[in-house]
Amino acid sequence: MSRVTIADVASAAGVSKTAVSFAFNNPEKLGTTTLERVLRVAHDLGYAPHPAARALSTRRSGTIGVLMPQRLSIVFANPFLGELMQGLGELCEEHDLTVLLVPPLDGSLEGAIRQASVDGFISLGLNPDDPEMETLNRIGIPTVLIDSDAAGSYPTVNVDDTAGAHAAAQHLLDLGHRYLAVLVLPPARDHVQHTPTAARRMAGYLSAIEGAGAPATFQLTAGISVSAGVRAFEALPKGEHRPTGVLAMSDMAAIGVMSAAQAAGLRVPDDISVVGFDDIPMSAWTNPALTTVHQPIVEKGRIAARLLIQRMQGKSVDSPVPLSTSLVIRQSTTSRKEVVVGRNV
Amino acid sequence: MSRVTIADVASAAGVSKTAVSFAFNNPEKLGTTTLERVLRVAHDLGYAPHPAARALSTRRSGTIGVLMPQRLSIVFANPFLGELMQGLGELCEEHDLTVLLVPPLDGSLEGAIRQASVDGFISLGLNPDDPEMETLNRIGIPTVLIDSDAAGSYPTVNVDDTAGAHAAAQHLLDLGHRYLAVLVLPPARDHVQHTPTAARRMAGYLSAIEGAGAPATFQLTAGISVSAGVRAFEALPKGEHRPTGVLAMSDMAAIGVMSAAQAAGLRVPDDISVVGFDDIPMSAWTNPALTTVHQPIVEKGRIAARLLIQRMQGKSVDSPVPLSTSLVIRQSTTSRKEVVVGRNV
DNA sequence: CCGCTTTACTAAAGCGGTTTAGGTGATCCT
DNA sequence: AGGATCACCTAAACCGCTTTAGTAAAGCGG
Structure with missing residues (x-):
């Protein structure tokens, strides 16, 4: 039997x-x-x-691993991942590769990395100086980084977060907003450190804001989920101290903010403007449709996969130039209305 | 080295x-x-x-495979998959398992199944009489079916599609709609045959419609994407022959219909009511918010994973009773307005 | 001081494939 | 006729780990 x-x-x-x-x-x-x-x-x-026997003998498994910065239940709550998988999937299927999802097991990504029988890794949001990078080095498996800092010796696929964020902030400033809130992405993994992505976006926001004469900015950390956005809105100062524009580092959080704002009786964008980041598909269908920074997520996955496959074939590859981002202006932003006279002055 | x-x-x-x-x-x-x-x-x-060596020797790989009915780029375009992965992920991480995505390679799922070094399979939308089932049998790997027919010897996790669909159709009928369109899910894989899910939903729609005296129904097949919904809307009869209510078997298609309808100058729900299926998270935030049939997707993933893990531990398990669905009434449906007098009679 | 159990460790046999280095005949060439 | 070539097939080594069966030394009761 x-x-x-x-x-x-x-x-x-x-x-x-x-x-x-x-x-x-x-x-x-x-x-x-x-x-x-x-x-x-x-x-x-x-x-x-028997696949394992074959893999042992040929030293290849026909599988690439995707290193997740967080638990699957968290990371898949963000449509970003699904988009990325579409891009990865295209290339992988072309080359008869299957995809292994490698989240931290038992809290440790390192353990998971060792367990994984793969021919290559694609890493999401890992810093070049994260300890798991050393594990990767030692095992000596071809690796491509997504959303990292292009420091180490690994090819890295990025988008121009800074420019995108700058454009988003500039957009609100151009509309006359002066008091802005920034919803910072939470650090992936345990460390307090921001992800490279969050750091670059923050830099983009701040450079625009400072360039406009440094008006007040309220910062707070919000996870990548609608409910995190809701909580973020509720944590904002109320009344006349409420920011008139919100820069969210993710569309999900932005949607949460809009929803909470509407629930609180505010009108979006008239009372509060909201800008997201990523341009996940649903952003086009929200109420109101979300103004956001578009990044080519599927393309990012495709390129990362292409690079990895080339590396797996022994070719040496360089990091491509960061893909460009662009501001998509929809209905969630508008020019700052004068404060209601009777209420303020 | x-x-x-x-x-x-x-x-x-x-x-x-x-x-x-x-x-x-x-x-x-x-x-x-x-x-x-x-x-x-x-x-x-x-x-x-070395993971493969270990797997060969211990005869376990610490990995479960998810059998996809279609290419990753197609299947991940539907947020449904992301939701399901959240549920699967929770359980897998609890048990230190990684997840291998197994789409058809080179057009054939069978080949992919053989390649996959996994301890168990979760299969999405496969019919018990699909040929790949026999391959699974022969390899003798524990398997749990999701969205299948509970025929074979495999544990199967389902939701009550029929009741959900019935409620959706009944809702439109109760609102006075008499001329409905049904957007049927496309067959997964190559065969012409409907997926079990599509068949059950159709049965639910039809039983309600027939129960109400068999008004006219317009059927057409639409993929699970916004653009498929757009195309579906455009394929509908125009003018006074246009259905006043649309039953979509997926939220994505429903959103496409709403969008195309609005682009054509119709108001949703006043000119046309739309009901989705699945209740993916974004359905709550669309414009207008989508009336849809809720199914517990994450829970589905959790249960399937739990069952599979038990089977992998040698326990024998039965198919659970189908999870219940429920109609979530939001803003995309309303009572049928009388036809404008001057135009019709 | 002897047999008997424990403790601490090892040799070697798998696990199920791939691959290298031949070994047959049969065919070809001169 | 005899060596070279070729087409076809096989024995055995190997991939890197786990695990069974077993050994040597130490502990121990009598």
């Missing part, structure tokens, strides 16, 4: 194990009649090569 | 390979001093057990 092995097929067909192996991997080395017989016997017996 | 193996560690520490293996897997079998020494040497050398 146990699994059919190559030896079973060999003896059933009256040939050596080698012949069976050849039948599948080097058919031209076999005579037509034996080839046919072996294949038929193999099929009749329902033989399928 | 090649990978450091257990033999390297053994000789460096002056012990046998067995001792090194014990150090990691049966530490209690070793004396304290040797244990420490071995572990230290292993760490210094940066030793990590």
Whole structure:
């Protein structure tokens, strides 16, 4: 009742194990009649090569690993990941590769990295100086970084977060907003340190804000979820101290802010303008449609996969230039209205 | 420069390979001093057990496979998958399992199934009589089905699609709609056959419609994407022959319909009511917010994973009763307005 | 001081494939 | 006829780990 092995097929067909192996991997080395017989016997017996045995012997598994910065239940709550997987998937399927999701197991990514039987890794949001990078180095598996700092020796795929963020902030400033709130992405992993992405976006926001004469800015950290956005809105100062514009580092949080604002009786964008980041598909369909910074997520996945596959083929590759971002102006932002006279002055 | 193996560690520490293996897997079998020494040497050398070798020897890989009915780029375009992964992920991480995505490679799921080094499979939308089921049988790997027909010998996790669809159709009928369009899910895989899910939903719609006296119904197939919804709307009869209510089997398609309708100058829900299916998170934030059939997607993933893990532990499990669905009435449906008098009669 | 259990460790046999290095005949060439 | 070539197939080593069976030394009761 146990699994059919190559030896079973060999003896059933009256040939050596080698012949069976050849039948599948080097058919031209076999005579037509034996080839046919072996294949038929193999099929009749329902033989399928044991993947692990094959991987051990050939030193390749036909799988690439995606290193997740956080638990799957967190990271998949953000549509960003689904988009990225589309890009990765295209290339992987083209090259007959399957995709292994590698989240931190038992709190540690390192352990998970060791367990993973893969030919290459794509890492999301890991800093070049994170300790797991050293583990990767030691195992010596080709790796491509996404949303990291292009420091180390690994090819890195990035978008121009800074410019995107700058454009977003500039947009609000141009509309006359002076008191802004920034919803910072939470640090991935345990460390307090911001992710490279968050740091770059923050730099972009701040450079625009400072360039406009440094009006007041209220910062707070918000996870990448609608409910985090709701909480963020509720943590904002109320009344006349409420920021008139919100720069969210994710669309999800931005949607949460809009929703909470509307629930509090405010009108978006008239009472409060909101800008997201990422331009996930649903941003076009929200109420009101979200003004946000577009980044080519699917393309990012495609490029990362392409790079990784090339590295796996032994080619050496350089980090491409960061992909460009662009501000998509929809309905969640408008010019700052004068404060209602009777209420303020 | 090649990978450091257990033999390297053994000789460096002056012990046998067995001792090194014990150090990691049966530490209690070793004396304290040797244990420490071995572990230290292993760490210094940066030793990590080769996953495939380990898998071959232990006959378990610490990985579960998710069988996708279609290419990753298609299936991840539907937020449904992301939701499901959240549920799967929770359980998998709890049990230190990683997740392998197994889409059809080179057009064939069967080939991909063989390649996959996993301890169990979760299959999405596969019919019990699909040929790949036989492959699964032969390999003899524990398997749990999601969105299938509970026929075979496999545990199956389902939701009550029929009741959900019935409620959706009944809702439109109760609002006075008589001429409805149904957007049928496309067949997964190549065969013409409907997926079990599509069949059940259709049955639910039709039973309600027939129960109300069989008004006219316009059916057409629409993929699970916004653009498919757009195309579907455009394929509907125009003018007075246009259905006043649309039953979409997915939220994505429903959103596409709403968007296309609005682009065509219609008001949703006043001119046309739209009901989705699934209640993916974004449905709450669309404009107008989508009336849809809620199904507990994350829970579905959790339960499937739990069942699979139990099966992998040798326990025998039964299919649970289908999870219940419920109609979530939001803003995309309203009672049928009388046809403008001057235009019709 | 002897047999008996424990403790601490090892040799070697798998796990199920791939691949290298031949070994047959049969065919070809001169 | 005899060596070279070729087409076809096989024995055995190897991939890197786990695990069974077993050994040597130490502990121990009598």
